[in-house]
Amino acid sequence: MPREFSTLLVERRPDRVQVQLNRPDVRNAIDQTMVDELHLLCGELERGPRILILCGTAGVFASGADIAQLRERRREDALTGINSELFERIARLPLPVIAAIDGWALGGGAELAYAADFRIASETARLGNPETSLGIIPAAGALWRLAELVGEPVAKEIILAGRILTAQEALAVHLVTEVHPADRLLAAAHALADRITAQDPLATQLAKEVFHVPRARHPRADNEAQAVLFESEEKFARMTAFLERKKR
Known part of the structure; x- marks a missing residue:
């Protein structure tokens, strides 16, 4: 049976899992326990692929890594990639990941959102990476994912000059694709999951996998994935249904 968690609230459905980050007393700061529990969740979703919806608690997505723990980390901790390994695993999950961002998504919390396939936001969402103000860098994906998502100039404003994006600013640079009132955000996330x-x-699953392969592996990776799908029963069933509808 799936275990329950101390830092996460998990709702499982046949086709999706909704995970609510749940450390409201510290604005959902990502500590080692949350990292460990998200790894367990990833294992569950790797064994049985489902869509993952990530959201926060009490008007906060995640305020960042737990500073009390982060302050005590040393060279060896940095080299283990505590958060970067987790976020890369989340990015590689077989089916899409949706981050529903309400309120603050800063530092590691923003990097968690960057690892998702889709980011949608509430009107009060705020995203940024203030790590350099604390004497460190955003080493869990922002230094490369953010430039891919919004382009180098905006990424450098966020990372090197401490810019915090509002929901509408994030929408304008395509960091998020939808903005909703806070009380409709989760419904919008589930509507997106329904479309998926x-x-x-x-x-x-194969489209997501091939989307992220290095450029040098295209078009061979595309052709190999298509070869699998060309033999699938679902392909024949869906195309037959399409042709029959077209006849009507």
Whole structure:
């Protein structure tokens, strides 16, 4: 049976899992326990692929890494990549990940959102990476993912000059794709999940996998994935249904 967690609230459905970061007393700061529990969740989703919806608690997505723990970390801790390994695992999950961002998503919390396939936001969302103000760098993905998402000039403003994006600013640079009132954010996340689940799961899984392969592996990776799908029963069923609808 799936275990319960101390830092996460988990709602499981047949086609998706909603995970609520739940350390409201410290604005959902990501501590070692949360990292460990998210790794357990990843293992569950790797064994049985489902869409993952990540959200926060009490108007905060995640305020960042737990500073009390971060202050005590040393060279050896940095080299183990505590958060970067987790966020890379989340990014590699077989089916899409949706980050529903309400309120603050800063530092490690923003980097967790950057690892998702989709980011949608509430009107009160704020995203940024203030790590350099604390004497460190955003080493869990922002230094490369953020430039891929919003371009180098905006990424440097956020990382090197401490810019915090509002929801509308994040929408304008395509860091998020939807903005909703806070009380409708989760419904919007599930509506997006519904659109994803209307697709063929295997095709969605392979599309995500091939999307992220290095450029040098295209088009061979595309052709190999398509070869698998060309033999799938679901492909024949869906195309037959399409052709029959077209006849009507």
